[in-house]
Amino acid sequence: MYRKKAEFRKDSVKPYVDSVITFEELQALFDSRDIDITSLDEDLLDNASYYGRIFARSGGLSDAVREALMEQKIDFELKPVTCDGIEACRVALLKASKNVLDGNFIKGMECTGGCIGGAGCLTHGEKNKTEVDKYGMEAYYTKLTNESGYY
Numbered sequence: 001m002y003r004k005k006a007e008f009r010k011d012s013v014k015p016y017v018d019s020v021i022t023f024e025e026l027q028a029l030f031d032s033r034d035i036d037i038t039s040l041d042e043d044l045l046d047n048a049s050y051y052g053r054i055f056a057r058s059g060g061l062s063d064a065v066r067e068a069l070m071e072q073k074i075d076f077e078l079k080p081v082t083c084d085g086i087e088a089c090r091v092a093l094l095k096a097s098k099n100v101l102d103g104n105f106i107k108g109m110e111c112t113g114g115c116i117g118g119a120g121c122l123t124h125g126e127k128n129k130t131e132v133d134k135y136g137m138e139a140y141y142t143k144l145t146n147e148s149g150y151y
Protein backbone atom coordinates (compact mmCIF):
# COMPACT_ATOMS: atom_id res chain seq x y z
CA MET A 1 0.00 0.00 0.00
CA TYR A 2 2.74 2.46 0.86
CA ARG A 3 4.30 1.78 -2.52
CA LYS A 4 0.96 2.71 -4.08
CA LYS A 5 1.01 5.99 -2.21
CA ALA A 6 4.29 6.76 -3.96
CA GLU A 7 3.06 5.45 -7.33
CA PHE A 8 0.01 7.65 -7.51
CA ARG A 9 2.21 10.74 -7.38
CA LYS A 10 3.86 9.77 -10.66
CA ASP A 11 2.94 11.99 -13.61
CA SER A 12 1.82 8.95 -15.59
CA VAL A 13 -0.58 7.85 -12.83
CA LYS A 14 -1.75 11.18 -11.35
CA PRO A 15 -4.51 11.82 -13.92
CA TYR A 16 -6.26 8.55 -13.09
CA VAL A 17 -6.11 8.34 -9.30
CA ASP A 18 -7.51 10.91 -6.88
CA SER A 19 -6.09 9.53 -3.68
CA VAL A 20 -4.68 6.46 -1.97
CA ILE A 21 -5.50 5.60 1.62
CA THR A 22 -4.93 2.54 3.74
CA PHE A 23 -7.71 0.64 5.48
CA GLU A 24 -6.23 1.94 8.71
CA GLU A 25 -6.66 5.52 7.53
CA LEU A 26 -10.18 4.78 6.31
CA GLN A 27 -11.05 3.38 9.73
CA ALA A 28 -9.56 6.48 11.36
CA LEU A 29 -11.75 8.61 9.12
CA PHE A 30 -14.86 6.69 10.24
CA ASP A 31 -13.77 6.87 13.87
CA SER A 32 -13.24 10.62 13.67
CA ARG A 33 -16.88 10.96 12.58
CA ASP A 34 -18.14 8.40 15.13
CA ILE A 35 -19.32 6.16 12.30
CA ASP A 36 -19.66 2.49 13.17
CA ILE A 37 -19.89 0.83 9.78
CA THR A 38 -20.88 -2.50 11.32
CA SER A 39 -24.16 -0.91 12.38
CA LEU A 40 -25.02 0.37 8.90
CA ASP A 41 -27.14 -1.33 6.26
CA GLU A 42 -25.19 -3.14 3.57
CA ASP A 43 -25.53 -2.14 -0.04
CA LEU A 44 -24.83 -4.18 -3.12
CA LEU A 45 -21.34 -3.72 -4.56
CA ASP A 46 -21.36 -5.62 -7.78
CA ASN A 47 -19.19 -3.67 -10.19
CA ALA A 48 -15.98 -5.61 -9.77
CA SER A 49 -15.22 -8.95 -11.34
CA TYR A 50 -13.87 -12.01 -9.60
CA TYR A 51 -10.40 -10.95 -10.72
CA GLY A 52 -10.90 -7.39 -9.57
CA ARG A 53 -11.76 -8.70 -6.12
CA ILE A 54 -8.92 -11.15 -5.58
CA PHE A 55 -5.94 -8.99 -6.54
CA ALA A 56 -5.14 -8.31 -2.89
CA ARG A 57 -4.00 -11.83 -2.21
CA SER A 58 -0.84 -13.41 -3.51
CA GLY A 59 -1.48 -15.06 -6.88
CA GLY A 60 -4.55 -12.98 -7.70
CA LEU A 61 -2.87 -10.81 -10.29
CA SER A 62 -1.25 -13.77 -12.02
CA ASP A 63 -4.71 -15.36 -12.29
CA ALA A 64 -6.02 -12.13 -13.83
CA VAL A 65 -3.17 -11.96 -16.36
CA ARG A 66 -3.83 -15.58 -17.37
CA GLU A 67 -7.52 -14.80 -17.80
CA ALA A 68 -6.76 -11.62 -19.81
CA LEU A 69 -4.53 -13.55 -22.19
CA MET A 70 -7.26 -16.12 -22.67
CA GLU A 71 -10.09 -13.63 -23.11
CA GLN A 72 -8.07 -11.60 -25.61
CA LYS A 73 -6.98 -14.77 -27.38
CA ILE A 74 -3.31 -13.88 -27.02
CA ASP A 75 -1.16 -16.88 -27.74
CA PHE A 76 1.35 -16.74 -24.91
CA GLU A 77 2.22 -19.53 -22.55
CA LEU A 78 2.20 -17.80 -19.20
CA LYS A 79 4.38 -19.39 -16.59
CA PRO A 80 4.00 -17.18 -13.56
CA VAL A 81 6.27 -17.14 -10.57
CA THR A 82 4.21 -15.85 -7.72
CA CYS A 83 6.14 -14.75 -4.69
CA ASP A 84 5.21 -12.95 -1.53
CA GLY A 85 7.49 -11.49 1.07
CA ILE A 86 10.69 -9.57 0.37
CA GLU A 87 12.92 -12.62 0.54
CA ALA A 88 10.87 -14.65 -1.97
CA CYS A 89 10.82 -11.66 -4.33
CA ARG A 90 14.56 -11.21 -3.95
CA VAL A 91 15.18 -14.86 -4.79
CA ALA A 92 12.92 -14.74 -7.86
CA LEU A 93 14.62 -11.61 -9.16
CA LEU A 94 18.04 -13.10 -8.51
CA LYS A 95 17.09 -16.25 -10.45
CA ALA A 96 15.76 -14.14 -13.29
CA SER A 97 19.01 -12.19 -13.40
CA LYS A 98 20.90 -15.49 -13.72
CA ASN A 99 18.46 -16.88 -16.31
CA VAL A 100 17.50 -19.79 -14.06
CA LEU A 101 13.98 -18.67 -13.20
CA ASP A 102 11.41 -21.40 -13.89
CA GLY A 103 8.88 -18.99 -15.33
CA ASN A 104 8.37 -16.03 -17.63
CA PHE A 105 6.39 -13.69 -15.40
CA ILE A 106 7.17 -12.61 -11.86
CA LYS A 107 4.44 -11.28 -9.67
CA GLY A 108 6.09 -10.23 -6.48
CA MET A 109 4.23 -8.85 -3.51
CA GLU A 110 6.34 -7.44 -0.74
CA CYS A 111 3.95 -8.37 2.05
CA THR A 112 3.45 -11.94 3.18
CA GLY A 113 0.31 -13.28 1.56
CA GLY A 114 0.04 -10.17 -0.62
CA CYS A 115 -1.69 -6.91 0.21
CA ILE A 116 -3.90 -8.72 2.73
CA GLY A 117 -0.73 -9.02 4.81
CA GLY A 118 0.12 -5.35 4.33
CA ALA A 119 1.00 -2.93 7.08
CA GLY A 120 -2.06 -0.78 6.46
CA CYS A 121 -4.59 -3.60 6.88
CA LEU A 122 -6.74 -3.80 9.96
CA THR A 123 -6.55 -7.57 10.31
CA HIS A 124 -3.92 -10.16 9.48
CA GLY A 125 -5.84 -13.32 10.24
CA GLU A 126 -5.35 -16.81 8.87
CA LYS A 127 -8.75 -16.63 7.21
CA ASN A 128 -8.07 -13.47 5.17
CA LYS A 129 -7.14 -15.34 1.99
CA THR A 130 -10.23 -17.52 2.25
CA GLU A 131 -12.35 -14.43 2.83
CA VAL A 132 -10.89 -12.71 -0.25
CA ASP A 133 -11.55 -15.79 -2.37
CA LYS A 134 -15.08 -16.04 -1.01
CA TYR A 135 -15.66 -12.37 -1.85
CA GLY A 136 -14.31 -13.05 -5.34
CA MET A 137 -16.65 -15.99 -5.85
CA GLU A 138 -19.61 -13.76 -4.99
CA ALA A 139 -18.81 -11.45 -7.92
CA TYR A 140 -21.51 -11.01 -10.50
CA TYR A 141 -18.92 -10.72 -13.27
CA THR A 142 -16.72 -13.72 -13.83
CA LYS A 143 -14.84 -12.32 -16.84
CA LEU A 144 -12.33 -9.50 -16.90
CA THR A 145 -13.82 -7.74 -19.86
CA ASN A 146 -17.22 -6.86 -21.15
CA GLU A 147 -18.44 -4.64 -23.96
CA SER A 148 -17.58 -1.50 -22.02
CA GLY A 149 -14.07 -2.47 -20.92
CA TYR A 150 -12.34 -3.99 -17.91
CA TYR A 151 -13.71 -4.78 -14.53
Ligand code: SF4
Pocket: 001, 002, 003, 004, 109, 110, 111, 114, 115, 116, 117, 118, 119
Ligand atom coordinates in the same frame (compact mmCIF):
# COMPACT_ATOMS: atom_id res chain seq x y z
S1 SF4 B 1 2.03 -6.35 -1.18
FE1 SF4 B 1 2.29 -4.93 0.52
S2 SF4 B 1 3.70 -3.35 -0.23
FE2 SF4 B 1 2.93 -4.47 -2.01
S3 SF4 B 1 1.20 -3.21 -2.72
FE3 SF4 B 1 0.40 -4.82 -1.35
S4 SF4 B 1 0.32 -3.87 0.66
FE4 SF4 B 1 1.66 -2.60 -0.62
